[in-house]
Amino acid sequence: MAAEPIQGAEVPAVPFLVIGADASAHLVGTRCQGCGVTIPGKRCVCMACGARSGLEPIRLTEQGRLYSFTVVHRSFPGVKTPFVAAIVNLDGGGTLKGTLVGVAPDPHALPYDMPVKVVYRDSGQKAADGSPFLAYYFVPSPGDQT
Amino acid sequence: MTEAYIVGIDMIAFGRYPGRTVAELGAEAALLALDDAGLGIRDMQALYCGNLLEAHLMVGQRILREIGLTGIPVVNTANACATGATAFREGLIAVKAGLHDLVLVVGVEQMGSGLLGASSRPDGFVEEGVLGSSTMPAMFAQIGVEHARKYGTTFEQFARVAVKNHHHSTMNTKAMSRRETPLREVMESEMISWPNTKLMCSINVDGAAAAVIASRSVAKRLGLLGRAVRVRASEMTSGPYTPQEFAIPDFNQVTRNCARAAYEGAGLGPEDLDLVELHDCFATAELIHYENLGLCPDGDAGRMIDAGETALGGRIPVNVSGGLLSKGHPLGATGIANLYEVATHLRGAAGTRQVEAARIGLTHVVGGSPGRGSACVVHILEKA
Numbered sequence: 001m002a003a004e005p006i007q008g009a010e011v012p013a014v015p016f017l018v019i020g021a022d023a024s025a026h027l028v029g030t031r032c033q034g035c036g037v038t039i040p041g042k043r044c045v046c047m048a049c050g051a052r053s054g055l056e057p058i059r060l061t062e063q064g065r066l067y068s069f070t071v072v073h074r075s076f077p078g079v080k081t082p083f084v085a086a087i088v089n090l091d092g093g094g095t096l097k098g099t100l101v102g103v104a105p106d107p108h109a110l111p112y113d114m115p116v117k118v119v120y121r122d123s124g125q126k127a128a129d130g131s132p133f134l135a136y137y138f139v140p141s142p143g144d145q146t
Numbered sequence: 147m148t149e150a151y152i153v154g155i156d157m158i159a160f161g162r163y164p165g166r167t168v169a170e171l172g173a174e175a176a177l178l179a180l181d182d183a184g185l186g187i188r189d190m191q192a193l194y195c196g197n198l199l200e201a202h203l204m205v206g207q208r209i210l211r212e213i214g215l216t217g218i219p220v221v222n223t224a225n226a227c228a229t230g231a232t233a234f235r236e237g238l239i240a241v242k243a244g245l246h247d248l249v250l251v252v253g254v255e256q257m258g259s260g261l262l263g264a265s266s267r268p269d270g271f272v273e274e275g276v277l278g279s280s281t282m283p284a285m286f287a288q289i290g291v292e293h294a295r296k297y298g299t300t301f302e303q304f305a306r307v308a309v310k311n312h313h314h315s316t317m318n319t320k321a322m323s324r325r326e327t328p329l330r331e332v333m334e335s336e337m338i339s340w341p342n343t344k345l346m347c348s349i350n351v352d353g354a355a356a357a358v359i360a361s362r363s364v365a366k367r368l369g370l371l372g373r374a375v376r377v378r379a380s381e382m383t384s385g386p387y388t389p390q391e392f393a394i395p396d397f398n399q400v401t402r403n404c405a406r407a408a409y410e411g412a413g414l415g416p417e418d419l420d421l422v423e424l425h426d427c428f429a430t431a432e433l434i435h436y437e438n439l440g441l442c443p444d445g446d447a448g449r450m451i452d453a454g455e456t457a458l459g460g461r462i463p464v465n466v467s468g469g470l471l472s473k474g475h476p477l478g479a480t481g482i483a484n485l486y487e488v489a490t491h492l493r494g495a496a497g498t499r500q501v502e503a504a505r506i507g508l509t510h511v512v513g514g515s516p517g518r519g520s521a522c523v524v525h526i527l528e529k530a
Binding site: 013014037039040041047048049067068069070071072073074075076078079080081083085086087088089094095096097098099107112123125127128133135136137 | 269271273274275276278279283284289291295336338340341389393516
């Protein structure tokens with residue numbers, strides 16, 4: 001039987017974000033040993049080649065590069081704008097969409113392939129039981145410039 | 147398999163019809179298409195109906211309640227922005243297979259206004275703004291930026307698509323918006339999602355379009371071949387795996403695969419086309435599809451719009467209807483409305499926006515959403 005959730009403990013905003021017993025967070029994925037692709041989240045079947053075996057659970061890399069983006073000025077009611085909606089290729093494989101924070105929301109200030117890293121923050125939203133949703137975000141990671 | 151022809155096709159003027167139902171709008175288009183063919187609902191052997199937002203509400207059957215409950219088979223389809231084209235293709239397959247000789251196809255949608263997409267999940271979490279964005283303008287902006295990163299495509303080049311399509315719409319009385327939008331106005335209109343401004347986004351409108359498809363033998367027997375349009379190719383693809391698939395649905399490879407199959411099926415190439423109606427849900431999308439459909443080499447789309455090659459009178463006119471940017475984009479109707487546009491040109495009946503001596507045209511729709519996938523349909527039509 002699954003343990004009862006601890007009141008007030010953070011809950012992951014996406015299924016591939018895992019919060020450990022020590023409250024540290026990481027992202028999980030799957031690597032297909034057959035075709036070599038890396039896909040975020042746990043999978044029993046490879047979405048690229050259809051293999052049903054040889055799917056290895058992995059931790060996703062937290063370093064990546066800005067592949068594409070947009071600066072969102074108009075969004076759904078209640079969503080604060082502008083923000084940078086980024087597509088990031090993780091260095092160890094896998095691509096994620098997410099919000100890039102810690103930058104000016106200016107398309108001319110966002111170089112392609114700029115190094116970014118994944119960070120985990122309280123999203124400011126709460127589940128029905130009051131637990132805060134923990135989300136992942138991207139931040140610039142200039143130290144990783146290679 | 148037998149050859150199949152469009153023997154009747156029409157659309158209602160796209161716009162906002164808050165006082166009418168989806169069934170009423172679909173019925174109006176159905177009657178227009180039947181009138182165009184000179185046939186009646188009693189001649190139809192099946193109905194294929196495309197609608198997305200009321201997909202579980204038996205829209206096809208409700209249309210028959212408006213125009214005649216003849217008891218024929220009804221197939222209701224839902225397939226993102228390819229919904230109407232999917233319904234058309236299913237009807238076409240039934241005719242080509244010899245199952246039916248005459249079928250009615252309707253695409254219809256009632257949209258309301260505002261941004262498309264779900265704003266919250268069953269657990270109450272709002273992903274938008276936290277996990278990037280899932281609005282349609284944002285997604286297609288990211289795809290435009292991807293093109294810009296590869297080829298240096300500029301904001302101005304994307305904006306020129308809107309200038310061109312809005313210009314085309316001034317010649318189409320069935321378009322929702324029919325006015326010129328100079329480049330400066332397009333670029334200075336409200337920024338929705340960089341680089342797509344408001345005038346670079348398709349309009350959410352209500353609309354319906356319908357077609358009657360006949361086998362060659364029946365079209366001939368009924369004397370309908372004179373105005374008929376032959377369907378040379380009808381292909382559908384779903385999004386294949388791409389490395390970015392988890393983050394953003396694929397609209398490029400799915401279109402390339404579909405176009406390649408259509409050209410092969412028709413025994414034609416992009417150089418044989420006289421006009422194209424492609425899925426310009428956003429200005430950014432139109433440019434990437436020039437390349438995806440083989441209208442120009444990869445990386446040449448920006449130059450192509452600058453040179454005016456896709457404007458009426460250019461080398462290969464694209465979206466002379468005004469496109470989704472000005473005609474509007476009623477999801478389920480779009481994939482039949484673009485067939486109506488191309489068929490009208492092949493019949494030489496497009497008035498002031500007529501593409502001269504048009505003989506072969508291509509239609510394209512593609513849709514999808516993050517974490518779900520994509521759907522693409524391409525048709526190639528030829529003057530009979």
